[in-house]
Amino acid sequence: MAGIKEIRTKIKSVQSTSKITKAMEMVAASKMRKAQDRMRAGRPYATKVREIAAHLMQANPEYSHPYMQERSEIKAVGVILVTTDKGLCGGLNTNISRLTLARLKEFEQQGIKVQFTAFGSKGAGMLTRIKANLVSQEVGLGDAPNLERLIGALKVQLDDFVEGKIDAVYVATSRFVNTMRQEPSFIRLLPLPSGLKDPFQAGADESAQEVKSQYGWDYIYEPDAQSVIDDLLLRYIEGVVYQAVAENMASEQSARMVAMKAASDNAKKVIGDLKLVYNKTRQAAITKEISEIVGGAAAV
CATH class of the missing domain: 1.10.287.80 (ATP synthase, gamma subunit, helix hairpin domain)
Incomplete structure (x- = not known):
């Protein structure tokens, strides 16, 4: 017995x-619906900011913002790794970590130095274990992205790019396709592509859609065109990073629901x-x- x-x-x-x-x-099913709503709500804002910024740059071709300037030689890059704070979400974190480590290996083989910013404790823990150059991090993001919490860690990479310490900035995140499918994506954030292509449209710079204009644009600036473009491009960068975190959170809840x-x-x-x-x-x-x-x- x-x-x-x-x-x-x-x-x-x-x-x-x-x-x-x-x-x-x-x-997870309840949180997934809310996360998807937040993700979709952020897309029109990023699209409109991207369109206006592209139009302003077409109207002022004589001014080139530092974010748009291509470097002749790539010696160092920054990578923003977006992961979850909690586990039990299938292979979501494993897939994006595997892609990031593969790109890190490629950079190191080319003699390019890499510095990391981590959003999410899983990514921060992984980078700490491999003894990567982690210059900033933000963990405990919760169920909803908060731009104020992201700006501090993001600013470290932006300042280093403007000062010439790094020559490019990439974002590694999980792009939400549907409830059953989330794709790990490695997106170039800086320098911004010509025409401000949509990085989340196809998940890669090469096939992303470019903002095209059929009309000539004549704007009235206050105080001046340079200040407006500077502020607008900064908001666009922040919007892209916010969208990357929102996409990852929607992917997290979907993956967790399927796994459970x-x-x-x-x-x-x-x-x-x-x-x-x-x-x-x-x-x-x-x-x-x-x-x-x-x-x-x-x-x-």
């Missing part, structure tokens, strides 16, 4: 785990298998007891 008690204990344990994963699945559903389904399967073993073991024990009783009665 000891075997029956052990199986019964295992069944209760798996049932308890199944209740937890089912609850986490429902919570898979865990709940597996728990049901394990419970079914354990119950089958339990019934067979119990039946064998009862048959043995009956045989012993019959044998004892026959001996008497």
Whole structure:
């Protein structure tokens, strides 16, 4: 009977785990809808800022913002790694970390130095373990992105780019495609591409869509064109990073919901298998007891 008690204990344990994963699945589904709404709400803002900035630069071709200037030689780059603060979201963090490490290896083979900014504790922990050059980080972002918390860590990379310490800045994040699919993306943030291509349209600079204008634009500036373009491009950079974090949060909740559903389904399967073993073991024990009783009665 000891075997029956052990199986019964295992069944209760798996049932308890199944209740937890089912609850986490429902919570993730609720948060996923909110995260997707925030992600989609941020896209029109980034699109409009990108269009206006592109039009302003077309109207003022004589002014080249530092964010737009290509460097003749790439000696050092900055990478902003966006991950989650919590686990239990399938291979989301693993995929983006694997892509980031692959790009890091490519940079090192070319003799390019890399400095990192981490948004999310999982990425910060990974970079710390490999002893990467982590210049800034922001963890504990919660369920909703907060631009005020992102600006401080982001400014370290922007200042280094303007001062010439690094020659390019990249963003590594998980791009939300749909509930079942999240793609790891490595996007070039600085220098900004000509025409201000949409980095999230196709997930890569090479195939991103470029803002094109069919009309000539004549603006009235206050105080002047340079100040307006400077502020607008800074807001655009902040908007891209905010969108990257929002995309990652939507991907996180979707991946967690799918992972918890898979865990709940597996728990049901394990419970079914354990119950089958339990019934067979119990039946064998009862048959043995009956045989012993019959044998004892026959001996008497």
